[in-house]
Amino acid sequence: MKSNWDGVMPAVFTWLKESKSGTLEIDFDTTQKQAAGILKAQGKGGSRMSGLVGSGTLGENSYLSTQQRLSLLKSLSEVAKECNVPLISGASAETKEELAKIIEGLVTVGVDTVMVMPPKTKTVPSETKMYEYYEHAEATANNVGVTMMPYNNPDAAGYHSLSTNLLLRLSVLPKVTALKISTIDVSIIETLMLENKDLKVLAGVDTVTVHAGLAGACGGITGVGNIFPKASVTMQEYVLNGEWTEANKISQALNSISYLDAQPLLLEYLKLAMGIHHNDIAGGLRTFGKKLTKQQIDDVRARYLLAKERLEALDLTS
Numbered sequence: 582m583k584s585n586w587d588g589v590m591p592a593v594f595t596w597l598k599e600s601k602s603g604t605l606e607i608d609f610d611t612t613q614k615q616a617a618g619i620l621k622a623q624g625k626g627g628s629r630m631s632g633l634v635g636s637g638t639l640g641e642n643s644y645l646s647t648q649q650r651l652s653l654l655k656s657l658s659e660v661a662k663e664c665n666v667p668l669i670s671g672a673s674a675e676t677k678e679e680l681a682k683i684i685e686g687l688v689t690v691g692v693d694t695v696m697v698m699p700p701k702t703k704t705v706p707s708e709t710k711m712y713e714y715y716e717h718a719e720a721t722a723n724n725v726g727v728t729m730m731p732y733n734n735p736d737a738a739g740y741h742s743l744s745t746n747l748l749l750r751l752s753v754l755p756k757v758t759a760l761k762i763s764t765i766d767v768s769i770i771e772t773l774m775l776e777n778k779d780l781k782v783l784a785g786v787d788t789v790t791v792h793a794g795l796a797g798a799c800g801g802i803t804g805v806g807n808i809f810p811k812a813s814v815t816m817q818e819y820v821l822n823g824e825w826t827e828a829n830k831i832s833q834a835l836n837s838i839s840y841l842d843a844q845p846l847l848l849e850y851l852k853l854a855m856g857i858h859h860n861d862i863a864g865g866l867r868t869f870g871k872k873l874t875k876q877q878i879d880d881v882r883a884r885y886l887l888a889k890e891r892l893e894a895l896d897l898t899s
Contacts, residue, residue, distance in 0.1 A: 584631075584667045584693065584728065584758055586632075586759045586781040586783060586800050587631065588630065588821075589790075589800055589802070589803050589813050589814060590630055590634050590666075590801070590802050591619045591802075591803055591810065591813075592638065592640065592802050592803065592804055593616045593634065593657070593807060594639055594852050595641040596608040596611040596867075597641070598864075607645075607649060607652070609653070609656045612657070613659065616633060616635075617660050617664065619810045620660065620661075622810035622811050624811060624815035624818045625811075625815045625818065625896075625897075628818055631800065632666045632669055633661045633668050634696075636650050636657075636671070637671055639804050639807075639848050639851060641868065641870070644870065645869075654670055654687065654690045654691065654692055657691075658690060658692070668691055668693050668694075669693065669802075670687055671696040671698055671732060672697055673697070673699070673700070674700065675700060675701050676714075677700075678717075680697070680714065680718050681721040684721045684725065685721065685725055687727070688727050694727060694728045694729065694730055694758065694759075695718070695727055695728075695729050695730070696731075696732040696761055697718045697729055697730065698732050699711065699714075699734075708744065708746075708747060712750060715754075716751075716754065719751075719755070729756050730758065730760065731760050731761070733748060733762050733769070734761075734764075735764065742764060745773055748773060749773065749777060758781060759782065759799075760773070760783070762782055762785060762798070763785030763786055764786065765788060765843065767784070767793045767796040770782050770793055770797055770798050771796035773797070774796065774797030780797075782799060783800050783802055786843050787803055787806075787839040787843070788836075788842060790828075790839075791820060791828045794820035795825065800817060801817065804842045805835055807851070808851070808854055808858050809835065809889075809892055811898065811899060812831055812834070812898070813835075815897060816828050816832060831892075831895065833891075834892050834897070835888055837883075837884040837885075837888050838851075839888075840884065841854065849870045849871055850873075850881050853866055853878065853881045853882075854881050854885045857881070857882055858885065858889075
């Protein structure tokens, strides 16, 4: 599938349900239904989400077994094919050999693009080792027929950002079609674009969508867009058209809830907000992650309601 990076893509939630034994298990039907509904939402300009990110941070990835994850992605691949968008999922490992096996597994369940995180090592790899890790991943992606997206996420990696020099070197590898930059420091994006204006760069934090666009990003991967897809797509339409005033109006309207996407408990916070949005608070609280306090639940509810009120005034909630 040819990917169109000029747009926004939801990192969808993995919905859970209680099994007969009382434990939590993946609710495949609800996960598919929610993902399909998000992908079919349209912005005011008529565009839709341009991809589907599954089994990421918001998809309970850290808590799923390999088999659970592959089963989840296989079910989401059906939704992606129905909506004619690429399925994207992340991969990280301690060694390049382990990473290659993960990529080979992802392609068997319909993943089109692999977001490759930095290696999960206790010490920071050298620039040379880091490049070899990604180079091996790109060669594996080429062998199995998928594309690759280096994923710069210093918080998740546990150490400093990938250097701009390394990102530029990786960007010219044949199977690398885009870079994902998850940081609130959009100057990294601007620096990359000044070096190569043809780069495809995706922002990974909802709070900086407009600023990332100003810096040269062509799109983004969104958590808040699961809850308010029409607003998210419309904002990206304005960004791509250079209509910054209109884009900023939506960014400001979303501000109270976008804040949650930049917090350590983004999975728990945004999943609850999604549950509130669909009148399913219990479902929104079902997570393998941390349990929220009453104060945190009340805060998420207040932030959601404020964003909803502001977006209703802009006709962006339907």
